[in-house]
Amino acid sequence: MSTNTQQPSLSNQEFDVLVVGAGFGGVYQLHHLRQAGFSVKVFEAGGNLGGTWYWNRYPGARVDSDFSIYQFSMEELWKDWNWSERFPGQKELVEYFDYVDKKLDLRRDITFDTRVTAAHFDTTANRWVVSTQNGITVRPRFLILCTGFASKPLYPDYKGLDTFKGIIHHTYGWPQEGVEWAGKRVGVIGTGASGVQVIQECGPDVAHLTVFQRTPNLALPMVQHKVSEKTQTKMKEEMYPYLFRRREQTFAGFHFDTINTGIFDVSPEERYLKLDELWTTGGFNYWLGAHTGIFTDQRTNDEVYTFWQKRVKARINDPEMQRKLAPIVAPHPFGTKRPCLEQQYYEVYNQPNVTLVDINENPIAEITPKGVKTRDGVEHELDILVLATGFDAVTGSIAQIDIRGTDGVLIGEKWGKGLSTYLGLTSANFPNMFFLYGPHGPTAFCNGPTCVEVQGDWIIDCIKDMRDKHFTRIDPTKVAEDGWVKYVNDIFSAGLWNKAKSWYTGANVPGKVIESLNFTGGVPLYLRACREAAEKGYEGFVFSGVEKA
Known part of the structure; x- marks a missing residue:
């Protein structure tokens, strides 16, 4: 059930940033960009916050990271929140997002039950034109995709699947009211x-x-x-700041x-x-x-x-x-x-x-x-x-949207020939568009909140830097993109990954190119590459479109 009404008044509005998705990544972007003085809106396809924890309601759904780091690192949030278990379940994570919502006053800038269906870049105004399933069209300067790595479910192509007379559900679309299976x-x-x-x-x-x-x-x-x-009170007093800082120093952000x-x-x-x-x-x-x-x-x-x-x-x-x-x-x-x-x-x-x-x-x-x-x-x-047949993971969440680059090519069509990004944050011919916890990031090998915070900080700093220098457009170059693809693939090919048929490589999706969808070199190496690019004046990017005073 939806927790807010549609907002048709948003149609044709111009603002700084549109964030797609209200999970960990979307919430982090919304809060910190608002704090930095940007006008920000979030479109969420679901009826509430939580991202994967809103959609994955099947019995037994539970996180696989320890409670202490599977949360936002902001002290204003963790100091007053306590978990009940080492590995929290879906219901407790939904409660956590409700707590975060109230603490940060998020809901006023989120439009729920609003699935983004299309986006193209207006090269004259240097703005994205974004359309939704329920008829809203907006014109943000920046488009940030926080769609997660597993939001396009895969359904098996079995003969007769639609003939089954009993109850049938994909784990991703489990009904909110649940399913009674005792004795069945x-x-x-x-x-x-x-x-x-x-x-x-x-x-x-x-x-x-x-x-x-x-x-x-x-x-x-x-x-x-x-x-x-x-136990948690003692951890907050003695360990939490160290735990959160430690995340950037370990292979998987734990x-x-x-x-x-x-x-x-x-x-x-x-x-x-x-x-x-x-x-x-x-x-x-x-x-x-x-x-x-x-x-x-x-x-x-x-x-x-x-x-x-x-x-x-x-x-x-x-x-x-x-x-x-x-x-x-x-x-x-x-x-x-x-x-x-x-x-x-x-x-x-x-x-x-x-x-x-x-x-x-x-x-x-x-x-x-x-x-x-x-x-x-x-x-x-x-x-x-x-x-329980999984997802078109990592790329599918973004590629399922009709997002067109400046060359008229769909992002799904471009990636269908082979994944190409720069820094696992951007893609050539898609200016002013960022994504996190997705393709070519440390995604599948990184604690989720860690990944969205370290990538999210880079995006936020970049947009702030553009504002300070009055630029309205940022383009990753094809040369930089090609270099990043080679770097990702070189690290990947040194491992044993190709000996497994997995969603890490897209091998679970019929017809999908088999390749590395993730950065497999670990969080510290990934962060070093991102920070070095920023320190070198955002090497690999071209800035343009000086904003009028």
Whole structure:
């Protein structure tokens, strides 16, 4: 349900900045640009703030970053807010955004239920002309896309999908009122993050659960626990400022960092104890706090996977389930597909009412009115079908909008031939347009709020600098863009990433170019490149259109 009415009075207005999206990135831009004296509006397709946490309402939806850094770093916000768990759930994150909204008075500049459908650049006025699904047209000087990296859901192209007579939902479009599945026959297609979370949530309650898995998720123990207000008060007094500053110094923007020493440079005993420590600490410590060699050296990666396989296998009773969920030979190098954090995911498969179908061995033939039929002729009858089939990630959120460059080419058409950005913030022929937590940024390997703040600060500083120098237009050059693409790809090609079919490379989307969609060199290296460009007078950009006094 919408939380505000449409604002037709906005039509044809000119203002400084239009921000698309009211998640972490959009909120950060709105608040800080307003503080800097700019006129700013936000268009949000959903009915409330929260971005991914507004849309992803499926049971079990939960963040995979520790509470202490999965929030804005502004003291005015964290000093009065307390979380209930180490890894907060969707409902608590929605409550957090409501708190932030009230604290910062955000809503007065946000128009909800307003999906941006098209934008083109007026080269005479040096302004974007932006249109929405509900008939609003505005003319901002700058367009900032805070659409997130996962807001274009993928639906499988199975024969008969529209014939299913039961309840069917993609995890991204889960109804606000929820779905009652106690005592029902439930099928889940997909075992990515949303699939794992739904499976472990519904497993204990349903009459029968059928999971259709293509690739086993190399999930990690969450080690969830409650967090007291007393603990958080002490952390705020002694640690929070250090934690937030530390984010810019670590590979993935967390409070912990990767280990730079070689895994085989220490004794087998020390190696085992370190892996055990990372494992029992929980969260992404075993992935993004492990030896950096897991991303570049197959032998190191094999060692880390072997430890993972033994720990997970011990939790699964049935040998056939062990083979499907924790195979002796890794389905892909560990960590080259995003692991999920789980709480009792593997224990679900010990239940007698759970069936696991490996659709590599036994593909889905069609969806029938009664359920899912596999190639072996078996029809798995279902009351509820859950599509945990993921997203056209990183680029899809932006490319789905009709955004045209100064050469008349759609952004989706340009990127469809191969992703090209400069600094993971801009793209040539799209002047005065910025994006964050998206293509060619540290996105998939970075704590979300960390990414939107470090990228957001760069954008804000750039726009302020333009105002101070009275420029009305900024263009990234094609030469700079080509250089950045090469830099991103050189770092990527030095790793093991291409040995996995994942959304990191667009391999999950039929027909999409297989390439690096993210900057895989880590946050410090990324920040250095962005800051050096700014310090050199925004090297790689051309400023023009001196503003009239």
